[in-house]
Amino acid sequence: MNVKWYLKREGLLDMTEFTALDYYLVLAGPPSPAVSSQGTSRPWCIDAVYLFEARKLQAEQIARGVKRGVASSVIKEQREGAEVYPLAAKPELAVTPQQAEQLGLFAPGG
Numbered sequence: 001m002n003v004k005w006y007l008k009r010e011g012l013l014d015m016t017e018f019t020a021l022d023y024y025l026v027l028a029g030p031p032s033p034a035v036s037s038q039g040t041s042r043p044w045c046i047d048a049v050y051l052f053e054a055r056k057l058q059a060e061q062i063a064r065g066v067k068r069g070v071a072s073s074v075i076k077e078q079r080e081g082a083e084v085y086p087l088a089a090k091p092e093l094a095v096t097p098q099q100a101e102q103l104g105l106f107a108p109g110g
Helices: 054-064 076-082 097-104
Strands: 002-006 023-028 048-053 083-085
Touching (some): 023 054
Parallel strands (some): 002 023
Antiparallel strands (some): 048 083
């Protein structure tokens, strides 16, 4: 598993070509446009958590003609399908109430 931490949710993901990777676990801050962050702050918080299946995501990126590697574009439908917190796209991947409580400690403004 590859864990990624993004202080702002900009629709980008640093991907790898490593074929043994099963998942990307992404901890993301609040939504933000994908523009330069120069002169802005990036609060250290968790607004959402995603669990992307690496091979599926890679196949989708190839089909979309999207470059993989640093700052690979991830569309809304892909994020929604991989969300595990605060809403779970797949009930079997939902975080437990205790996990949600712990993640809530990192909520924006929390």
